[in-house]
Structures are given as structure tokens and as C-alpha cells.
Amino acid sequence: MRGKTSGFIVALALFAVAGMVVAQNADQNSGGPTKNTLKLRLVEPLEGASITGSSVRVAVDYNHTVFGTGQGTKFGEANFPQPRFDVYLDNTLKITLKGTESNTTVIDNVPAGTHKVVVVALNVSGEIIDRKEVSVTTSPIGRR
Numbered sequence: 305m306r307g308k309t310s311g312f313i314v315a316l317a318l319f320a321v322a323g324m325v326v327a328q329n330a331d332q333n334s335g336g337p338t339k340n341t342l343k344l345r346l347v348e349p350l351e352g353a354s355i356t357g358s359s360v361r362v363a364v365d366y367n368h369t370v371f372g373t374g375q376g377t378k379f380g381e382a383n384f385p386q387p388r389f390d391v392y393l394d395n396t397l398k399i400t401l402k403g404t405e406s407n408t409t410v411i412d413n414v415p416a417g418t419h420k421v422v423v424v425a426l427n428v429s430g431e432i433i434d435r436k437e438v439s440v441t442t443s444p445i446g447r448r
Contacts, residue, residue: 341367342366342367342387342425342433342434343366343367344364344365344366344389344423344425344433344434344435344436345364345365345366345436346362346363346364346421346423346436346438347363347364347365348361348362348363348408349361349362349421349438349440350438351438351439352438352439352440352441353438353440353441354440354441354442354443355414355440355441355442355443356442356443356444356445357442357444357445358412358413358414358415358416358442358444359410359411359412359414360393360410360411360414360419360421360440360442361408361409361410361411362391362408362409362410362411362421362423363407363408364389364401364407364408364423364425364436365407366387366403366407366425386402386403386428387403387425387426387427387428387433388400388401388402388403388425388426389401389402389403389407389423389424389425389426390423390424390426391409391411391421391422391423392420392421392422392423392424393411393414393419393420393421394419394420395420395422398411399411414442415442416442416443416444417441417442418439418440418441419439419440419441419442420437420438420439421437421438421439421440422435422436422437423435423436423437
């Protein structure tokens with residue numbers, strides 16, 4: 305009896321792990337776009353940037369190419385649900401940018417020091433489809 309119970313527990317654990325692995329990536333048939341079609345790029349700031357002042361400009365870019373014509377059912381077409389970009393500074397959500405509305409923002413009142421800027425791309429279903437992270441250093445404006 306003990307052998308059957310152990311086998312059942314092992315099988316259950318394998319199914320649980322397999323389910324977590326499958327859940328890690330956005331499904332190609334979900335609310336789109338996917339990481340493969342989005343091609344997220346963090347244009348600003350660059351990794352290791354030294355920024356003078358208390359404002360950090362964040363700019364994202366992604367694949368804007370239209371993948372065919374139709375009724376807004378393919379990524380890039382006007383009626384296709386656009387991605388959202390959550391912008392974080394030091395693990396705090398600062399703003400959400402919407403695909404076709406804006407791709408830039410400025411985070412104000414950033415204290416001097418080293419900071420982590422993260423942009424998380426989400427599709428219309430709320431699935432994380434890409435993520436970019438950079439470290440930057442801000443310093444106060446010097447007096448002359």
C-alpha cells in the first residue's frame with residue numbers, strides 16, 4: 305500500500321511541476337501579442353547610465369510592423385489589442401503605458417543613488433510577455 309501511495313504522490317508532483325512549466329509562457333493562442341511578435345526594447349535609459357538630476361526618462365519600443373491586412377485580428381493592425389507596459393522603479397510601479405498611446409514617460413523625484421528600472425510587457429489577457437531591466441545611477445545637479 306505504501307508503494308502505491310508513494311507512486312501516486314510522485315505522479316501528482318510531476319503533474320504539478322508540468323503545469324507550472326506550461327504556465328510560464330504566454331500561449332500563442334491567448335490574448336496576444338506574444339514575446340515572439342512584440343520584440344520589446346528598452347530604448348532609454350541604457351544599462352549603467354549616469355543621470356544628473358532627479359528625473360529618469362523611460363522609453364520603450366516594440367515591433368510596429370503590420371503582419372498582414374484584415375479585420376484587426378493580427379498584431380500590428382489598428383483594432384488588435386495593444387500591449388501594456390508597466391514601468392517600475394526599484395520594485396515600485398510608477399506608471400502603465402498603453403501600446404499605441406505612449407511609449408515614453410518621465411519618473412520624477414528620483415533620489416540620488418543606484419536604481420533599478422524595469423519594464424514589464426503585458427498582453428490584453430494580462431500575461432507577462434516580456435521584461436527588460438537596467439540599472440542606473442542618479443546624482444544631484446551640481447552647483448556652479
